[in-house]
Amino acid sequence: MEEGVSRIGVSLPKNLLDEFDSIIKNRGYSSRSEAIRDAIRSYIAEYKWLEREKGEIIGVVNVMYDHHFKGISDSLTSLQHDFYDIITTTLHIHLNKDTCLEMVLVKGDMDKIKRLVDRVSAIRGVTNVKLITAFRE
Ligand code: NI
Numbered sequence: 001m002e003e004g005v006s007r008i009g010v011s012l013p014k015n016l017l018d019e020f021d022s023i024i025k026n027r028g029y030s031s032r033s034e035a036i037r038d039a040i041r042s043y044i045a046e047y048k049w050l051e052r053e054k055g056e057i058i059g060v061v062n063v064m065y066d067h068h069f070k071g072i073s074d075s076l077t078s079l080q081h082d083f084y085d086i087i088t089t090t091l092h093i094h095l096n097k098d099t100c101l102e103m104v105l106v107k108g109d110m111d112k113i114k115r116l117v118d119r120v121s122a123i124r125g126v127t128n129v130k131l132i133t134a135f136r137e
Pocket of ligand 1: 067
């Protein structure tokens with residue numbers, strides 16, 4: 001039996017859509033809808049994978065942000081102080097004139113690391129957050 005299909009309308013900043021279109025063109029997608037379906041599937045898969053991880057882990061939280069965004073450095077520093085007990089060290093890389101990458105090395109309980117990931121993702125001006133687990137005890 002055929003699955004039901006829902007149509008949605010989404011508002012996006014133009015530069016985000018342009019970048020998405022250019023990537024899906026390079027990857028050979030014939031339609032934007034198909035690419036968006038795949039993007040949503042991988043978002044869901046990543047979220048579910050995060051939900052499954054438990055216990056003590058070592059990892060890196062990669063945080064990309066626009067350093068012109070007002071107050072963002074203070075917000076990030078203050079958040080990292082809230083989580084000082086699971087943050088081992090932080091590397092700051094100035095990727096280009098506008099963008100910074102902070103690689104936050106974390107060690108501790110996955111539940112707490114997930115809370116850090118959620119909090120950092122909610123900071124305005126943060127454009128991308130990715131947790132990579134390096135080792136599990
Ligand atoms: Ni920077």
